Amino acid sequence: MKKIMALLTLAMIALMPSVCAQAIGDVNGDDSISIADVVYLFKHRNVGLDVGDLNCDNSVNVVDVVYLFKNYDTFRDPVVFAENFEMDPHWNEGYCYIVDSQDNKFVILEEGENDPEIEGTTVLNLPLTSLVTMTNAPIVATADILNIDSCYDSIKGMPQTYTKYSDELLQRYNEGLIINSGTISEMDYDAVVSTDPDIVFLSYLTSQDTMEDKLNEMGILSARCHVYLEPTFIGRTEWIKYAAAFWGDENSEIIEEYFQETWQKRNELVRTTSTADDYPEVISFSLGSTYMSIYGAQQYYNRMVNEFGGEFIFNDIPGTASTRIDKEIFYERAQDSDVCIMRSFVEVTTVEELLALNPDFEDFESFKNGKFYVSCSDYYIQETKDPIGFMEDYARMIHPELFSGGDSNLKYHYKIQ
CATH class of the missing domain: 3.40.50.1980 (Nitrogenase molybdenum iron protein domain)
Incomplete structure (x- = not known):
């Protein structure tokens, strides 16, 4: 499973558009991105990971040279990631x-x-x-x-x-x-x-x-x-x-500098979590009265789960739209998940508050193993103002063993214990 998921992750990274500005891809530091950077990276493989690990596989090698050769035009595009402007x-x-x-x-x-x-x-x-x-x-x-x-x-x-x-x-x-x-x-x-x-x-x-x-x-x-x-x-x-x-x-x-810091942090988190020994099953959802609400596998919360070394358990549901799932159907998969991340518009910080919302959570494996997390109520605001902190929360919740302090210092999520 580890090998298969690693290959899927690398394939996903390879298909992603490259960084939008010259901070990454400008390997030779001449304030431009061109074939000269490809040649430089081919000759100088001892550059830092933040400069040369363009495919985020935690090493700088000939794969990165090829990746840059194929994509150096794209690296220069002023807007790459956003699809709606x-x-x-x-x-x-x-x-x-x-x-x-x-x-x-x-x-x-x-x-x-x-x-x-x-x-x-x-x-x-x-x-x-x-x-x-x-x-x-x-x-x-x-x-x-x-x-x-x-x-x-x-x-x-x-x-x-x-x-x-x-x-x-x-x-x-x-x-x-x-x-x-x-x-x-x-x-x-x-x-x-x-x-x-x-x-x-x-x-x-x-x-x-x-x-x-x-x-x-x-x-x-x-x-x-x-x-x-x-x-x-x-x-x-x-x-x-x-x-x-x-x-x-x-x-x-x-703002461009801030965005570059965010992009570099994302790459750092991908590299860190790629060293994990396994891929925990993760459910990311919000709670309704008689249903659970999840987004499709291509929505950004669930993409983060997959990018940061987890496996979103509803990867078979395509798209980005929100989908309501009957609780019983939801439980069939979610109960045995290693990690639960619940988005909430009300503050839920304790076991008592969580079980008051839904006593069935007590039977979840993630509740028993101490990896049940609930967002702060204004998470959708904070993820825009502090994307670095929000991404790091996700990486820490999925793989606390890879970070100093584990999941004890989350910024926008509560660990229910």
Whole structure:
């Protein structure tokens, strides 16, 4: 099983697109990625794993040379992982070209620069002074990552429910600097109009389709952000680059560095967990009243399970959509799983609280062996602001034996014991 799963993991890695920027792939350190890097790696195999282990198999060898040779053009692409937006930065020419999740095209133009006059685009002149967002990701999360006053200053409206997840934005909301723009399903259009927004950011929800139509009627520009429909966690994370572009080149550079750190951490975790002796069976799910809810095997939580040395027990369910499974059918597989990771919108930190939700968990092998974990209630917020910490939680829950401190220092999950 170990050998088979290892081969599947390597095959999966090989099929994945490469890193999006020059920090990885630029083996010779000349700030570009070309055939010269392939030659350099062929001649200098003593580079560090973070530089030369391009296929993440915990070694630098001729396989990495071949991998780079086949993919060095792809390594230079500015956006690789995210599937629901396109981005082509030309900051050296004073602008960035973006296509959102509904094929709306924008040119974000630095102050004093010339419009490149790209057909079909709407030009947004920087700095933007009034942004409204009807979703946390990516605008609010990216603002918290940057933690820069000018970014916070530009956010003029958001659903009140999201302000509690950001200390800075909550303070500004309480001071009246940010208005309540409604809920994720119902916009307060009068409040939004009062901010005179440069642009309003909307999510993938069908309720926000109606918002887009209404804003168009009102002559208010909007952009769609289908962050939560990304099939990979790195693709989901890459949306922070989309958000940062609306605050200009300088902040985009900061976010690019942050994204590179995240990507390198992901590769480090893949290398670490690839050294495990076995692949524990893992169930990742959320709890309903009469059913259990899981995502398909291609959804990013379950991909992380497989990438970090586990085997998602419902790998035979394809796609990324959420699926409701009858409890009895769920139990047939989940009861014997080595690891359970339950996503929860309420805080569950103790055995008593867990069994109050579902006493059947007491019969689960993961409960008995001490590897039953429950997310913090705002996990979907934290995974955007701190993707590194969130990924490391997953790796530690699946293979605690490979990490100092094991699973005793999780950031966004509780070990039920």
